[in-house]
Amino acid sequence: MSNTIPDMGGMHGFGPVVPEENEPTFHAEWEGRVHAMQRAMGTTGLWTIDGGRASLEALPPVEYLRSSYYRRWFLGLEQRLLKHGLVSDDEIAAGHSLRRGVALNRTLKLSDVQQPPTRGNFERPSRAPAKFKVGDAVHTRQLNPATHTRLPRYARDKFGRIEAIRGCHVFPDTAALSVANEDPEWLYTVVFDGRELWGDAAEPGLTVSIDAFEPYLEPA
Amino acid sequence: MAHSHDDHQHGSELSEMQLRVRALETILAEKGYVDPAALDRIVETYETEVGPHNGAKIVARAWVDPAFKARLLADGTEAANSLGHVSPVGSHLIAIENTPGQHNLVVCTLCSCYPWEVLGLPPVWYKSAPFRSRAVIDPRSVLADFGVALPAETTIRVWDSTAETRFLVVPMRPPGTEGWSEERLAELVTRDSMVGTGLAKRPS
Numbered sequence: 001m002s003n004t005i006p007d008m009g010g011m012h013g014f015g016p017v018v019p020e021e022n023e024p025t026f027h028a029e030w031e032g033r034v035h036a037m038q039r040a041m042g043t044t045g046l047w048t049i050d051g052g053r054a055s056l057e058a059l060p061p062v063e064y065l066r067s068s069y070y071r072r073w074f075l076g077l078e079q080r081l082l083k084h085g086l087v088s089d090d091e092i093a094a095g096h097s098l099r100r101g102v103a104l105n106r107t108l109k110l111s112d113v114q115q116p117p118t119r120g121n122f123e124r125p126s127r128a129p130a131k132f133k134v135g136d137a138v139h140t141r142q143l144n145p146a147t148h149t150r151l152p153r154y155a156r157d158k159f160g161r162i163e164a165i166r167g168c169h170v171f172p173d174t175a176a177l178s179v180a181n182e183d184p185e186w187l188y189t190v191v192f193d194g195r196e197l198w199g200d201a202a203e204p205g206l207t208v209s210i211d212a213f214e215p216y217l218e219p220a
Numbered sequence: 221m222a223h224s225h226d227d228h229q230h231g232s233e234l235s236e237m238q239l240r241v242r243a244l245e246t247i248l249a250e251k252g253y254v255d256p257a258a259l260d261r262i263v264e265t266y267e268t269e270v271g272p273h274n275g276a277k278i279v280a281r282a283w284v285d286p287a288f289k290a291r292l293l294a295d296g297t298e299a300a301n302s303l304g305h306v307s308p309v310g311s312h313l314i315a316i317e318n319t320p321g322q323h324n325l326v327v328c329t330l331c332s333c334y335p336w337e338v339l340g341l342p343p344v345w346y347k348s349a350p351f352r353s354r355a356v357i358d359p360r361s362v363l364a365d366f367g368v369a370l371p372a373e374t375t376i377r378v379w380d381s382t383a384e385t386r387f388l389v390v391p392m393r394p395p396g397t398e399g400w401s402e403e404r405l406a407e408l409v410t411r412d413s414m415v416g417t418g419l420a421k422r423p424s
Contacts, residue, residue: 006331007330008329008349008352009327009329009330009352009355009356009357009380010356012353014349014353014354016350017345017365017366018345018348018365019365019366019412020343020345025266025267025340025341026263026266030241030242032262035262035263035266036260037244037248037254039262041248049384053331056331069344069347070237074244077244081248086253087247087248087251091247092243095243095247096250100251101251101253104253107253107254108258109255112258116307118309118310118337119310119311119337119386120310121311121312122383122384150382150383152329152382166312166383167312170384172383191377197357198357202357204375207375207376207378208380209377209378209379209380211383212382213383
């Protein structure tokens with residue numbers, strides 16, 4: 001889902017940013033376990049990084065806002081495990097496995113994590129030439145899909161300029177729905193004048209950029 | 221409002237979550253989906269090995285070596301990986317340079333995208349609603365929350381991490397550090413200075 005609480009750029013009312021001195025990596029032991037389980041289950045290849053994000057967007061708004069970051073991760077992971085039939089509600093209630101697990105193509109072994117991980121590469125061969133070039137004026141489309149997107153609401157239906165071409169990358173909007181739908185698209189850094197986004201009261205000289213996939217854009 | 225941010229930890233959540241997380245790990249391990257020893261190792265990696273010291277080495281090198289800085293700004297992934305002694309960087313790291321005329325600030329308004337390999341896991345404030353909501357509309361007040369006051373003539377550029385690109389800010393080298401070694405310079409490069417919510421430390 002796209003028009004949800006996680007898309008919070010430009011919202012008011014959340015108060016000051018409160019940095020924490022000497023913040024630990026994890027604030028409780030369970031946070032580290034959630035982080036590690038998310039990574040381990042991600043290697044099964046049953047969902048994409050955007051499928052994971054979509055499961056957090058599907059949390060009820062009040063649940064999202066009242067939960068800490070790793071609680072959201074946990075709730076999203078639990079939902080994906082249930083959806084893909086890897087665990088069942090009765091097992092979660094019991095706190096134990098009640099039946100044999102399903103066969104997985106891949107699991108994470110200790111030998112896989114001896115070195116710090118390298119993040120996956122999301123660049124893919126292009127299917128067509130890029131439609132835009134650096135310097136082009138573009139307009140972001142007015143899109144409101146009920147499914148996942150990476151075009152924030154504040155940057156829809158706005159005029160901007162192509163600042164850089166970042167290559168051809170897995171398209172989150174389709175990859176969120178299935179691991180089979182990488183549908184690579186050209187990715188651009190699109191920069192907007194602050195006044196285009198926020199009106200005349202914008203911070204003087206402010207510019208804001210997003211990295212936008214080609215289907216989000218049309219010629220201005 | 222100081223305690224209203226959304227990632228505030230409540231005691232009740234802590235105990236509830238300890239039980240739920242332990243139960244889920246038990247189920248996953250019993251089914252053979254996860255190896256608890258591998259989970260231990262992942263936690264240890266992020267607690268002890270991956271952190272902003274990696275990014276600081278990259279920035280310090282860029283400060284002393286103009287050719288490296290040019291490479292870094294042209295292809296952050298390639299330049300960072302050429303240092304060898306930092307965590308390998310996956311695609312697609314983009315380095316952006318602060319100047320007297322422009323200050324760069326990185327945010328992920330939609331979730332929490334952050335360059336783990338060079339900065340470690342993001343702090344709670346980076347993932348919080350106050351930062352994600354305000355960075356794009358009112359960045360100067362966000363900087364004020366960090367005690368940073370930029371000159372009025374310095375304009376602000378905000379980079380919203382909406383794709384699998386990741387951003388590393390190269391802060392300005394502080395005055396009074398001429399002739400310093402890379403190792404000494406790296407100690408001035410804070411995590412926040414590489415996100416854009418801080419400046420490099422001044423020599424004391």
